Amino acid sequence: MINADLEVLTTCVAWLNAGHQVELVTVAKTWGSSPKPVGSLAAVRDDGVLVGSVSGGCVEKQLSESFRTKEFARVHSHKIDDEQARRFGLACGGELELVYESLNDAEQLQTIIDALKQRQRVTRICSIGTTDAQLKSTKANDTFSFDGSNLIKVFGPEWQVLLIGAGQLSSFVAQFALALDFHVLVCDPRPEFQQAWTIEGTTLLTLEPHEAVLQYATDFNTAVLALTHDPNLDDMALLEALPMDCFYVGALGSKRNYEKRCKRLSLLLEANDLQRLRSPIGLPIGSRSSAEIAVSIAAELVKARSSACQPSQAESQVNSVT
Numbered sequence: 001m002i003n004a005d006l007e008v009l010t011t012c013v014a015w016l017n018a019g020h021q022v023e024l025v026t027v028a029k030t031w032g033s034s035p036k037p038v039g040s041l042a043a044v045r046d047d048g049v050l051v052g053s054v055s056g057g058c059v060e061k062q063l064s065e066s067f068r069t070k071e072f073a074r075v076h077s078h079k080i081d082d083e084q085a086r087r088f089g090l091a092c093g094g095e096l097e098l099v100y101e102s103l104n105d106a107e108q109l110q111t112i113i114d115a116l117k118q119r120q121r122v123t124r125i126c127s128i129g130t131t132d133a134q135l136k137s138t139k140a141n142d143t144f145s146f147d148g149s150n151l152i153k154v155f156g157p158e159w160q161v162l163l164i165g166a167g168q169l170s171s172f173v174a175q176f177a178l179a180l181d182f183h184v185l186v187c188d189p190r191p192e193f194q195q196a197w198t199i200e201g202t203t204l205l206t207l208e209p210h211e212a213v214l215q216y217a218t219d220f221n222t223a224v225l226a227l228t229h230d231p232n233l234d235d236m237a238l239l240e241a242l243p244m245d246c247f248y249v250g251a252l253g254s255k256r257n258y259e260k261r262c263k264r265l266s267l268l269l270e271a272n273d274l275q276r277l278r279s280p281i282g283l284p285i286g287s288r289s290s291a292e293i294a295v296s297i298a299a300e301l302v303k304a305r306s307s308a309c310q311p312s313q314a315e316s317q318v319n320s321v322t
Contacts, residue, residue, distance in 0.1 A: 003181045005155055006116045008041045008052040009109050016106040021046040026126075026153060027054045028146040029097040036096070039144040039153055043103075054098060099151050101126060101133070111135060112155050119183045119201060121156030157183035159221045159247075159305055164209045164237045165228035166193040169252070172294030173225065174199045180302060187212035187237075188228075209237035217241055220308070223248035223301060225281065235264060242273040248304040250278035250297070278304075 008024075015022045027040040042052035103109070108124075112135070115122045121138040127150050138154055145152045160183035163170045167188075174184045178201050187205040188194055197204050205212045209226075217224050217240075224241040226234035229252055241249045242265075251261065258279040265274055282296030283303070 003116075003179055004052060005041055005181070006113065008043050009113050009116075011051040012043045012103055013106045013109050013113065015043070015045050016103060016109075022103045024101045024103050025052075025054050026099045026101075026151060027096055028099045028151055031095040038146070055096065097146075099126065099128075099146070105132065108133065108135060116156055117201065119157055119203070121154060121158070124153050124155065126151040126153070157181050159183070159223070160185060160216075161223040161225060161301065162187060162212060162217050162237075164188070164212070164224070164226045164234060165230075166190075166197045166204065167228065169290045169293060170227050171197070171199055172291050173227065173297050174202050176294055176298035177301065178202070180298060182223075182301070185212070185216055189233075209233050210240045213237050213240040213244070217244060217246055220245045220247055222246045223250075223304065225249075225297065226251040227281075229253065231261070231264070235261065238265060238277065239268055242269055242276050247308040248278065248301060249276055250281035250300070252281050252293075253279055255280060 012022050012024060023044045025042045025044065027036050027038050030036075030038060036054050040052070040054050042050060042054045044050055112122055112124065121142075123136050123138045123142050124133050125136065126133040128148070138156065142152070142154050143158075144154055159181070161173075161177050162185045163173060164187050166186050170186060170188075174186060177184045178199075184199075184202040185205060186197060186199070186202050187207055187209055188197070189206060189208050194204060194206055205216070207215070213224060216222070224237060224246050225248075226237050228234050234251055238249065238251060238261075251258070253261065258277075261279070262274060262277070265277075278300070281300070282293055283299045285292070285296045285299070287293045287296045
């Protein structure tokens with residue numbers, strides 16, 4: 001399972017190598033209830049085939065066809081207002097500004113793809129009216145921006161999740177987290193679980209859980225999920241994670257197990273730290289199988305990340321984790 005940016009870029013490279021003309025479309029600005037956030041990507045092939053989405057799927061093809069009938073510069077900014085949105089079928093209303101690029105450099109896109117596969121971050125700068133985009137190394141506080149002249153898009157994970165345990169549930173959670181553009185670390189000191197771990201794009205740590213937390217979960221942009229159901233492993237990770245600035249700390253287990261865990265941890269933790277523990281982990285969607293539980297956990301991670309990204313916190317808290 002790959003994230004949306006990687007899917008779009010990989011498809012663009014395949015199309016370019018096959019001799020097609022390709023337009024890359026990026027959401028540069030939004031107003032109102034636009035369905036996609038800034039930085040969202042879509043690509044349109046010269047025969048109208050689409051990949052990705054900048055508007056929930058309702059305006060990409062129409063706008064691309066309109067764009068190809070005009071002689072714009074290679075990079076063009078196009079604003080969709082309420083009237084156009086209704087005409088193109090953007091039922092939710094709102095406005096968005098799109099930047100179009102006629103791609104011609106598969107090698108540069110492949111560089112970004114290689115970085116994404118390594119869970120690395122790279123910044124691409126595209127200037128309106130220019131003939132090429134530039135790549136640069138990403139600084140800790142780099143984020144997406146568009147000032148009307150330069151579109152700066154940061155590719156790669158800005159948030160990470162540390163999973164304690166490399167069992168079946170963790171494998172499902174890891175795949176969903178990768179698709180949601182988290183950098184995924186998996187910690188399990190048990191050799192039998194290490195040998196069975198096969199999820200590509202993740203980093204497997206053989207440290208003890210508390211050591212992994214102390215080394216890798218030291219900032220606000222990290223979530224720690226204790227998923228082994230073994231108190232000897234989960235509790236050690238939670239004891240270190242709960243006093244830290246992690247935006248989310250959760251543990252697998254029933255409400256009864258949660259009460260027992262709180263009694264154990266309360267002997268060593270302050271009450272305000274213990275209150276940060278999310279357990280039972282995941283949103284209540286009636287999940288029973290490992291895959292269903294993973295869906296509920298991924299959904300709660302998205303909710304927690306969205307809350308953490310509110311303007312009151314984002315400016316002071318967002319940091320690179322790679």
